[in-house]
Amino acid sequence: MNPNSNRFLSALAITAIAAVSLNSCKPKGAEAAISGDAASKVYVAPGKYDEFYDFVSGGFNGQMSVYGIPSGRLLRIIPVFSTFAENGYGFSEETKPMLNTSHGFVPWDDLHHIALSTTNGEHDGRWVFANGNNTPRIARVDLKSFRTAEIIEIPNSAGNHSSPFITENTEYTVAGTRFSIPIQGNPDVPINTYKQNFKGTISFVKVDSSTGHMNIAFQILTPGVNFDLSRAGKGKSHDWFFFSCYNSEKANTLLEVNASAKDKDFIMAVNWKKAEQYAKAGKGKMVPAEYAHNIYDEVKHQATSTIEKQVLMLDPKDCPDMIYFIPCPKSPHGTDVDPTGEYIVGSGKLAALIPVFSFTKIQQAIANKTFDGTFDGFPILKYEAVLHGEVQKPGLGPLHTEFDNNGNAYTSMFVSSEIVKWNIKDVKVLDRVPTYYSIGHLSVMGGPTRKPYGKYMIAYNKITKDRYLPTGPELAQSAQLYDISGDKMKMILDFPTVGEPHYAEAIPAEKIRNNSIKIYKIEENQNPYAAKGEAQTKVTRNGNEVHVYMTAIRSHLTPDNIEGIQQGDVVYFHVTNLEQDWDVPHGFAIKNANNAEILIMPGETQTLKYIADKVGIFPFYCTDFCSALHQEMQGYLRVSPK
Ligand code: CUK
Ligand code: CUA
Secondary structure: OOHHHHHHHHHHHHHHHHHHHHHOOOOOOOOOOOOOOHHHHHOOOOOOOOOEEEEEEOEOOOEEEEEEEOOOEEEEEEEOOOOEOOOOEOOOOOOHHHHEEOOEEOOOOOEOOEEEEEEOOEEEEEEEEEEEOOOOEEEEEEOOOOEEEEEEEOOOOOOEOOOOOEOOOOOEEEEEEOOOEOOOOOOOOOHHHHHHHOEEEEEEEEEOOOOOOEEEEEEEEEOOOEEEEEEEOOHHHOOEEEEEEEOOOOOOOOHHHHOOOOOOEEEEEEEHHHHHHHHHOOOOEEEEEEEEEEEEEOOOOEEEEEEEEEEEEEOHHHOOOOEEEEEEOOOEEEEEEOOOOOEEEEEEOOOOEEEEEEHHHHHHHHHOOOEEEEEOOEEEEOHHHHEEEEEEOOOOOEEEEEEOOOOEEEEEEOOOOEEEEEEOOOOOEEEEEEOOOOEEEEEEOOOOOOOOOOOEEEEEEOOOOOOOOOEOEOOOEEEEEEEOOOOOOEEEEEEEEOOOOOOEEEEEHHHOHHHOOOOOOHHHOOOOOOOOOHHHOEEEEEOOEEEEEEEEEOOEEEOOEEEEEEOOOEEEEEEEEOOOOOOOOEEEEEOOOOOOOEEEOOOOEEEEEEEOOOOEEEEEEOOOOOOOOHHHOEEEEEEEOO
8 A cells, every 4th residue: 555645544534523622612511510519619709819820832932821720710921922911011212122033123023832940850939931933032930020021032043843852851942843844954945845955943042040141052963854742851861852843755745635645754852861962072164144133131121132153053964873763653743751751652643542752762762772763864773672661542643741650640531522530550531521622732730740749630622612602703711620639530620711821830839939020129129210219300412312300109200390391302201110119010101102101110120112293282191990099090291303
């Protein structure tokens, strides 16, 4: 039989199954599947706190959102790769540099994955990382302030999907090309020269253990496959990183068919400790690479953006024993490492089984050179030699796997729209539960750590259909919460999310709560435009550039009558919030601001740029209801003809 037509048919068959399962996916018996005590399990009484913070990726909205679990209450939206009118992120002069790239200001990206920082493989509550898929970037959010603290662009890359997963002690966060591209040299090549000219890269971004600052330590040039997801080893596999890759066919068109031709693709295993040594030993070379590196300084209340010019590139041909390919059926999506670090789970979207690999066997196969040919000159480990076992008939369309604290794994099944629980040791299916509908990622509390908390699991679904009241053609995104404390998984809550959620990670509330910043101390504010008291307010002029040093305190802005501004002036309103009480932000907006509002937290300074393009009187006011006299918190700007 022609293997290609066979593959094509099986891909078609799965598409057909997908269509059937969607049409027949009315929530038959969904209500009945809910246990009688579900309500009490998710009920968090008024005034009480949730047990977990859940950090959820925002997908194409470029944000991250924070929910309380088990209630499913939305606590916060953190803008990362998008401007956000609510707090002026990307609009204020202080935060605009955060969205700078080598292509200029790019206020949008596709945020797929979350990684909470860990120490010894356990959550430490310091930072949460996020990837930008489109203009390749990695962001770091500070969990003291719940603000985006840093964004680094990834050069020599396109489609940063397999990111920002981290090593056990947050030594590195990684990035890998989803789209191979011409990496160095002339990029202007015919697309159908993909096989000769297109390459991938894996980037290891070093995270400073005290400041969290990111720097690209080195990149590894790889064959031109599509990297999909990645996970670091743990414990015994600490030195390794595993990247799932599809399109080992190296197709550049109609990937739906052409990238599914082979029976197996790969998981690429990278010995990052070795890579680190090669980099130190001078095996790499500096290559030109333009990328932005943006840092928000919480003392200066200001971001700076720097453009870097080169990066260290390792060619694995010069670095023996650094990368190996593990065959993985078929079109792998997720790759996940269990809490012990011994088992690596592959998820072939088109495979009818789930392969589980053994790290011990991988080491033996490397030592004994139990290879099964090469891929682009790199050894392929023999499938049977590194396999721990296969979960048979798990369902259709396995995507992602998470783990509990009792040796069980949970795999999301996109096509058959369910979660399957199985035992890692003997790879036996233990339970299955439907999701509504077509689950993508799933998240067990602490699931990717060395010590999962278990208890709850959340499904992030791709299709909402009839789960909520209709809101026109565009529906709320759908998540579902399950109780996994017993043998059987039990659905206990539906909760809508801002979209589109992909991955999420949850952390016990006490690991963050008590470190959360309440105010910024006004005396520590080093923003050069801060007015630390009303006596320091002033208006200065330099040519057509006007600086208004303004303060806000309940319930007035100072100065509140500003004259002497001429048409054509560029006015910078530097507003310092003098409050030193928790939860008293002030906002600032002005008519025709050709911008947005800014929201200023107690003790900080934020700047709104205003182009005085018209003559007239322009009111400004505080946008955040801050006291009984909030409505009185206003003023006027007079713009006169030049
Ligand atoms: S991906 Cu979305 S369901 Cu971008 Cu991690 Cu698998
Ligand atoms: Cu300040 Cu309202």
